[in-house]
Amino acid sequence: MSAGGVSGGRGGRPARPSGEAFWWAVFSAGGVMAALFVPAFVIVTGFLLPSGDAAVAAERSAQFAAAAGWWPVKLVLLGVVSLSLFHCGHRIRHTLMDLGMRGASGLLKLPCYGGALAGSVWLGWVLWGI
Amino acid sequence: MSGQYHRPHRWAWFLERPGYMRFMVRELTSFFVGGYLVVFLITLARLGGGEAAFAEWVAALASPGWMAAHIVALVAAVWHAVTWFAAVPQAMPIYLGEERLPAPIAAIVMGYGPWLTVTAVIVWWVLR
Amino acid sequence: MPAQDTMTLEIFRYHPETDSEPRFQSFEVPYNEDWVVLDAMNWIKDHVDGSLTHRWSCRMGVCGSCGMMVNGEPKLTCAAFLKDYYPFSIKVEPLVNFAVERDLVVSLDGFMEKLQAVKPYIVRDDVNDTSGGEYMQTPAQLAQYKQYSMCINCMLCYAACPVAGHEDEFLGPAALALGHRYNKDSRDQGQSERLDVMLMGEAIWGCTFVGECTEVCPKHVDPAGAIQQAKAGAAQEYFKRFVAPKGAGA
Numbered sequence: 001m002s003a004g005g006v007s008g009g010r011g012g013r014p015a016r017p018s019g020e021a022f023w024w025a026v027f028s029a030g031g032v033m034a035a036l037f038v039p040a041f042v043i044v045t046g047f048l049l050p051s052g053d054a055a056v057a058a059e060r061s062a063q064f065a066a067a068a069g070w071w072p073v074k075l076v077l078l079g080v081v082s083l084s085l086f087h088c089g090h091r092i093r094h095t096l097m098d099l100g101m102r103g104a105s106g107l108l109k110l111p112c113y114g115g116a117l118a119g120s121v122w123l124g125w126v127l128w129g130i
Numbered sequence: 131m132s133g134q135y136h137r138p139h140r141w142a143w144f145l146e147r148p149g150y151m152r153f154m155v156r157e158l159t160s161f162f163v164g165g166y167l168v169v170f171l172i173t174l175a176r177l178g179g180g181e182a183a184f185a186e187w188v189a190a191l192a193s194p195g196w197m198a199a200h201i202v203a204l205v206a207a208v209w210h211a212v213t214w215f216a217a218v219p220q221a222m223p224i225y226l227g228e229e230r231l232p233a234p235i236a237a238i239v240m241g242y243g244p245w246l247t248v249t250a251v252i253v254w255w256v257l258r
Numbered sequence: 259m260p261a262q263d264t265m266t267l268e269i270f271r272y273h274p275e276t277d278s279e280p281r282f283q284s285f286e287v288p289y290n291e292d293w294v295v296l297d298a299m300n301w302i303k304d305h306v307d308g309s310l311t312h313r314w315s316c317r318m319g320v321c322g323s324c325g326m327m328v329n330g331e332p333k334l335t336c337a338a339f340l341k342d343y344y345p346f347s348i349k350v351e352p353l354v355n356f357a358v359e360r361d362l363v364v365s366l367d368g369f370m371e372k373l374q375a376v377k378p379y380i381v382r383d384d385v386n387d388t389s390g391g392e393y394m395q396t397p398a399q400l401a402q403y404k405q406y407s408m409c410i411n412c413m414l415c416y417a418a419c420p421v422a423g424h425e426d427e428f429l430g431p432a433a434l435a436l437g438h439r440y441n442k443d444s445r446d447q448g449q450s451e452r453l454d455v456m457l458m459g460e461a462i463w464g465c466t467f468v469g470e471c472t473e474v475c476p477k478h479v480d481p482a483g484a485i486q487q488a489k490a491g492a493a494q495e496y497f498k499r500f501v502a503p504k505g506a507g508a
Contacts, residue, residue: 020463021496024489034163035211036245040252042166042207045173046200048256050191057188063256065177065184077174081167088164094466095157100141102424105460123171129178133274134357134365143420146330149470150420157466217467221486228401 023090023113030087033080065130074127082120089116156213162206169203215241263289265340266347267298269310272358280358282349283307289344296324296335299350299362311361319476322412326362327351332417332474355416355423369413372429375455376437381448393445406439406484408477415471415481421464428464429456431471431481438488453495462492 356364
């Protein structure tokens with residue numbers, strides 16, 4: 001262990017307040033959302049909608065469509081899914097860093113947070129059209 | 131100081147302790163949860179594409195491959211929730227005067243209780 | 259009298275003036291049920307090889323000097339009983355994630371600098387003014403940080419932390435837990451100064467909550483929990499400074 005963290009940053013750069021505080025806050029909020037909502041989402045779209053006969057599937061699909069078309073549900077979906085996406089992006093980025101990609105910690109932000117942002121924008125556009 | 135010995139870098143450090151492996155499994159849930167969220171986004175997009183497009187998509191999801199993928203996603207999502215609720219009492223202690231709320235109670239109040247409520251409401255909504 | 263039972267200790271040896279690489283040396287030590295690994299090390303130094311170099315002081319889990327890897331596990335050797343390993347051999351190595359000075363002695367330089375960086379003492383503006391008497395504190399206020407004040411700086415948590423091994427900017431479990439301990443102390447006014455340091459680079463954010471620091475802590479400090487709480491405090495401060503930059507207001 002060297003003392004790089006106290007007097008200076010990686011590679012001799014002076015360390016500076018990083019945006020990590022912001023990403024960590026979003027990660028935490030997203031972690032709560034993913035824990036509370038995603039298992040139920042998987043149960044619904046992975047098992048309840050595609051099982052049973054066609055009539056049952058149609059009935060459940062109609063319920064699902066009605067729910068997703070109601071604006072309070074849309075708002076909840078937008079918040080829950082986009083925060084969960086950022087949660088995953090942040091955790092994937094830090095997992096890759098822990099696995100040895102520390103040197104690319106800045107570069108990894110692009111796919112990880114950019115992907116989450118793209119997914120959130122797409123979701124907003126999709127929900128607008130439902 | 132010269133003469134110090136530095137151990138070589140251990141790239142496979144995560145295999146060295148059971149706790150590291152449990153950590154890695156917890157972190158890897160994010161890959162599967164993230165993958166599922168993309169599928170969920172596609173599901174909502176198909177819903178926006180009209181009734182026929184949605185019915186076609188839902189029929190495709192009934193295939194064994196998609197079922198298996200969703201079983202994996204469910205296990206990952208549940209494991210994420212379980213490990214998250216285990217961490218909440220550690221990360222957000224609640225003090226009642228001098229006493230700290232015991233971890234199992236804090237996990238139920240801040241984790242399992244809301245989780246079961248949310249899951250029950252969503253499932254009931256689709257099944258009613 | 260029956261022959262004395264013995265046990266084998268395989269000890270990491272490294273003398274920088276003669277060794278370019280570390281080596282392991284086996285020692286046969288008498289087996290006593292009430293001996294700890296440290297007793298066996300001291301027996302070797304006194305009776306077999308006086309050049310064996312290791313740190314120790316109190317022999318009772320208070321000083322935090324005798325931390326080593328015992329069969330790959332970070333342990334206080336004064337609390338690792340031979341009987342828990344008997345009859346198998348015991349491998350003793352210096353704490354991982356630290357540079358080795360000699361045999362089982364590791365370099366403390368980086369750790370000391372990180373510890374100092376979080377100002378692990380009460381910071382107050384009125385430190386020279388004693389006219390107000392003692393700084394009063396209620397038992398409920400004490401409970402907020404008491405657990406985190408039990409740290410003996412034994413550094414086992416650094417040996418258990420993969421991030422401490424890979425990320426130089428990371429301040430590490432003990433230093434962050436101690437910083438949090440003072441931030442939570444109702445008598446302290448130094449939170450902002452500590453967060454200046456904690457908010458830098460990977461100083462605190464390098465932690466991914468592996469949690470093994472808490473598992474190996476001999477004093478049940480729970481550094482992992484302390485760090486997550488400290489992160490929440492640091493994030494709050496980050497947003498506060500974003501809205502009202504430090505030095506801009508009154």
